[in-house]
Amino acid sequence: MAGWLLILALLLLGGGLAVMGDRLGTRIGKARLSFFRMRPRRTAMVFTAITGSLISALSFTVLITVNDRWRRGLFELGRIERSLQTTREDLNTTRKALESVQEALVTSQETLMDAERNRAQAEARVQELREYTGTLQVQTQELQQTIHVLDGQRQQLWNEQALLTETVRRRDQQLDALQEQINSQVNMLHGLRRSVTALRRGDVTISRNEPLAMAKVVLPRSDDSKVAINSLLNRANQVAYERLLPGQTPTRQIIYIPTSEVERIATALQDNEAWIVIIRSANNVFLGENFLLAFADMRPSRQLLAAGQVLASVIVEEDERSLEAVNQRLSLLLATARNRADRLGSLNGQVMLDNEALTALVQDLVGRTTPRAALEAFSMEDGETGDPLRLGVRWLNSPLGDAPDPDHG
Structure with missing residues (x-):
């Protein structure tokens, strides 16, 4: 609407200016005015042209004053055209980019569709893998349990192997020990055979383990142990000389005892207790030999027997009346x-009897009138480990008296 009003205003203004120019030219022509020494007619034409120019200038002035677009179109047309050209080029570039983008979009859509399909396949594969993973987890747990069981079995097998190895080692040791024992027994057997042969010939004078000297030792002072040991060894050496080399004077030591044995004796005697020390032969020794290996047998001295303690009993039957x-x-x-005394721990092999009483008892038993006779052997006194055994014999049902003498023997 504003454009039509502007056109109408320009028409009215142009018409008014045309009328004014025409009247101005007519008046100038009638007045015969001259401008710049021109003829009046030319002057009228110049003013008429000036009026037309004013009409055009005024029209342009109104247009550029009232309408900003016309003003920009009149003065900035070249820049606008250049900008339009640039815009068109940019548009073409944009269209080409748009086409490229559209093509890329199509490609992307296709790629997206492919990706969707791949994703669906991947999701299906993932689901399969999850199920497979679940199966693998179950199998893994079963395998772990199996591995745990196998580890236990392996540990058990290792333990059994170690036990078998230890058993084999012990068996080998036992076999070695048995072999050594066999070798020792073979050597001993050879020695026994030689000893038996020597015994048959009567050549063995001192047998193995036979005591050579025995003493009960109680030391008030620990420094007396060597004196006591030397005294006991000298006695044993004297006995060995008398039996192996009869008739010869003891001039040297023929008994050899390990130093460890001597130290063991000395250590044991330092406790101020009573000990029974026996020097024994370590092997069979023949008559005429001048070397004897010995060892020490030590036992603590203690009371074994009480006076009157019965050690054995026997029945003399009715038909046993002869002296034999x-x-x-x-x-x-x-x-x-x-x-019985030996089993109780007695170490002294000597037995002491009342021979006169024993002879009388034998005569009474031979001439008895009772069918049977009950006899008891008893200890005559208190006895310790190293004391000789003093025995008495009594007849329990003796017809010779109402109360038999307990010391009868």
Whole structure:
């Protein structure tokens, strides 16, 4: 609407100015005015042209004053055209970019569709892998349990292997020890054979483990131990000389005892207790030999027997009235008593008897009137480990008296 009003205003203004110019030219022509020494007619034409120019200038002035677009179009047309050209070029570039983008979009859409399909396939694959992973986890747990069981079995096998190795090692040691024992037994057997042969010939004078000297030792002072040991060894050396080299004067030591044995004896004697020390032969020794290997047998001295303690008993049967039969029964009684004392710990092999009383008892048993006779062997006194065994024999059902003498022997 504003454009039509502007056109109408320009038409009215141009018409008014045309009328004014025409009248101005007519008046100038009638007045015969001259401008710049021109003829009046030319002057009128110049003013008429000036009026037309004013109409055009005024029209342009109104247009550029009222309408900003016309003003920019009149004065900035070249720049606008250049900008338009640039814009068109940019538009073409943009269109080309748009086409490229559209093509890329199509490609992207296709790629997206492919990616969607791949994703669907991947999701399906992932689901399969999850299921497979679950199966693998279950199998892994089963395998772990199996591995745990196998580890336990392997540890058990290792333990069994170690046990078997230890058993084999012990068996080898036992076999070695048995082999050594066998070798030792073979050597001992050879020695025994030689000893048996020597015994048959009567050449063995001192047998193995036979005591050579025995003493009960109680030391008030520890520094007396060497004196006591030397005294005991000298006694044993004297006995060995008398039995191996009879008739010769002891001039040197023929008994050899390890130093460790001597030290063991000395250490044991330092506790101020009573000890029974026995020097024994370590092997069989023949008559005429001048070397004897010995060792020490030590036992603590203690009371073994009490006075009146019964050690053995025997029955003399009715038909055993001869001297030989009675002596056999008495020998059995005394041997049993001796054996009982040995089992109790007696180390002294000497047995002391009242021979007169024993002879009288034998005569009474031979001439008895009772069918059977009960005899007992008993200890006559308190006895310790190293004391000789003093025995008495009594007849329990003796018809010779109402109360038999307990010391009868």
